[in-house]
Every structure is written in structure tokens, then in C-alpha cells.
Amino acid sequence: MPIETSGKIASHVMIARVWIDGGFGVDAGVASTVSADWVAVSLVTRNHNASASQNSPASAAARTVAGMAVRECTARDHDGGRCRAAVADGAPISLCTQHLLVAHDWIVRDVGVTDLLPSPCLACGSRTGIRYPTGWICAICEWRVGELPDGETEPARVDVVYYLRWRDRIKIGTSGNPRGRLAALPYEELLAFERGDRRLEQRRHAQFSGQRIPGSEWFRVNDELLAHVAELRVDDPWDQYHRWVSRAVALRG
Secondary structure, three states: OOEOOOOOHHHHHHHHHHHHHHHHOOOOHHHHHOOHHHHOEEOOOOOOOOOHHHHOHHHOOEEEEOOEEEEEOOOEOOOOOEOOOEOOOOOOOOOOHHHHHHHHHHHHHHHOEEEEOOOOOOOOOOOEEEEEOOEEEEOOOOOEOOOOHHHOOOOOOOOEEEEEEEOOEEEEEEEOOHHHHHHOOOOOEEEEEEEOOHHHHHHHHHHOHHHEOOOOOEEEOOHHHHHHHHHHOOOOHHHHHHHHHHHHHHHHO
């Protein structure tokens, strides 16, 4: 265990992980290059009953370089020796970059790191995964990357009606492979998905036929259509679609 977790140390380690993810990205395996003497480190905590000035960042261990105070890393090895490397500006706790990376890698063993999958999930098609030291799982359906879903390599088909905006027009179309279909279409924004096949698409075409551009699946923007889209909208239509696929996979057994 590279970081002691007594008292409030565990929360400090989590803070270190969040800060490292924000500044260095999620591929923070640099900790593996840290010498073995430094892998087992502990944070030096302060007496929380001390005065406010003692608890301020300025009271942390520091040295003077070119007339300026520099915060020093407070990580210690097994023998009690302190690292004393410079702490990066803005670091949430007094650890140098290498020891922040050690803390990060230790925490993500249990909580994982959310990132893009090496390839789309075979079960639901999602590109978002969670990386653990032992491998990847899909963030949507939790299928383990590298395993075939019950011997099948094709994801379940989920038909959707999609709503795309391009300038002052909205396209209403349908597809069982929306990612491939939308890649071939010009549009500025994916407004929403609605689960359904061509029969639902035809009903929507008839519903908004008064604003349809002849000979196309494009419709002029109008209040009625915008109100319908607003009822369908979610924060991320693709996450919604992946959940639908995941459920379809589960039902397929």
C-alpha cells in the first residue's frame, strides 16, 4: 500500500487522484517508474487543532529558491526520510508530481479510470469504458473487454428515429445503425433519439408534414417540432442509445 489511509489521508489521496486526472489525463502509469524506496510513502498530517496559520498552505514544508518560497513534498519513505522535491503550483496537497502519480495509481486499483475503450464494446457498441489494472469493462453494460458476449460478436439491433439539426432545418430519419448512418449525413447537432423503426418515422413525417421540405426528410424548424424534440432530449443521446442496446442484449440472453 503506497499511501497510508488512516484519519483523513484517504480523502487526500482521492483529491490527488482528481487533480492528477485533470492535469495529466488518465494514463498516469508513471508511478511505475518511481523507485521502490518511494513506493511505500505516507502523508505528513497536521494537528487539526492547531491555529489557522499552521493549517494554511503557506505553513507546509518549504525552501527558498532565488528568494522565493517553494513548497516541498512531504512524502516519506520507510526510514522516515522526506522527499523534499518541489510541489507543483496548484497541487491540492503537498506532494510532488511523482508521489501524486503514486497516489493516483494506488486509488484507481479499486475505483477505476473512465476513458475511451480501445475498441467499441461488442455487447452494446459503447466507446466509454472503465480501466482497472486487471483490464477494461464497458461503462454502459459492464461487459469485460476481450470476452465475446455469449459467443456472439454482433451487438443487438436497436432501431431509432433520429432528429438532426442543420441550420434552420431538422431531419427526421431512422436507422438500426445510427452511428454509421449519422457519419454519412451533414448536420450540425444531434438533437435526440426516439426508440422506434420506420413505422414510427412515417408517423412523425405525417405529424409534421405541414413543414416538410418536398422530396426530403428535412423539415423547417417550427414550434410544434421543437416542442416534440424538447420532450425527447437528454444530456447525451449516445449514452441513452447505448443503454437501450445494453437492455436489448440482456433480454436476448
